[in-house]
Amino acid sequence: MADKGNSLTRRKERKEEVSAELTKDVQKMKDEGERAADNGEVPSAEAAASDAAVASSQDGDLQVEPMELPPFEIIQGDRIDPFAFKFQFKNVEYSSGRNKTFLCYLVDLGNTADGLLKGYLEDEHMGSHAEEAFFIQCIPNYDPSLRYTITWYVSSSPCSACAAKIAEVLKARKNIKLSIFAARLFEWEETEIQAGLKAMHDAGCKLRVMKPLDFSYTWDTFVENEEEPLNLWEDCKENYEYYQEKLADILQ
Incomplete structure (x- = not known):
């Protein structure tokens, strides 16, 4: 983000x-x-x-009321554009220009007719963030009698506001088990971000940085890859270890 x-x-x-x-x-x-x-x-x-x-102008100068542009909407789909994936999910330390969140999700509802739900959300941060939109758009008919096992693969970890909302949801809905695998840690140096990550962890959310194998899995599962394998960038493993060490220090 x-x-x-x-x-x-x-x-x-x-x-x-x-x-x-x-x-x-x-x-x-x-x-x-x-x-x-x-x-x-x-x-x-x-x-x-x-x-x-x-x-209508007293001095004859033309006056036009500025047009109010609508906020970007949440995009929901089945497969991500491969170029967008390679840019947004790249686990670089400095993420300049990556001003979106891509959230790939798997929802296991257990022994139900719906089975496994799969897809992705994309935001532009003008309205709801992808994390908040997930609970509204992807599981709108929440059933407290079901057991939800949810897995997210996100381009960056949640902001402090989203982390707080996620923690609230998990505390209120004990039948939801959420695992979040993040390509990068968003502004992890900030105190409020660290507090948000701890709050999610304390609420039962499993947090981990994406490993190289996770990138390949996400590529195969959520990307329009035309059956082409993902060629991981040279410092992918090194960057994973860097972020995972930071996350471990925050959550300890």
Whole structure:
């Protein structure tokens, strides 16, 4: 979940771009309406609306209300794009540019007709995070009489807010057993992040950093790999050991 601020910055920049584009478009329609009036033609509805917008300004300067862009939605699917997987799940120490969370999930409901549920969620951090969205979108019809064995393979460990919510869910729903395997530890140096990881662990969540074999399993199970094997990056094992050592120190 690194670089969440980048999403807010991009959204602000996009709103400014949209506002500028709207200003140009409305000014163009105004000019066309004026030319049509000079030629004795009836101006179009767009030109009339443009004139009304201009008339509403006391000094004659065009004023356009900025468009409010909707937040990015949670994406849910069966298979991840291979290029996205290789970038987002790479267990580098510095995760600049990786401003999403990919959450691959397996849900075993035991002896039920639904059997094993499988898929992935992807977020942009503008609305709900993937971890929170999982409990809403993937198991919306929670049944306290069932036993849920849930496994997540995530591109980075949860933020402090998500960790707190996960801990609350596990405390309230004792029939849910959750294991989280994370490619990277998100801002693990921060005190509140460490507290969140401990809270999940204390609530019964199994936490571990993804091993090289976990990356290959996730690639085979959740990625549109066209039956091509995953070629692990050179420092994959070294980075796993680095993160796993940090996690062990936090949870001890």
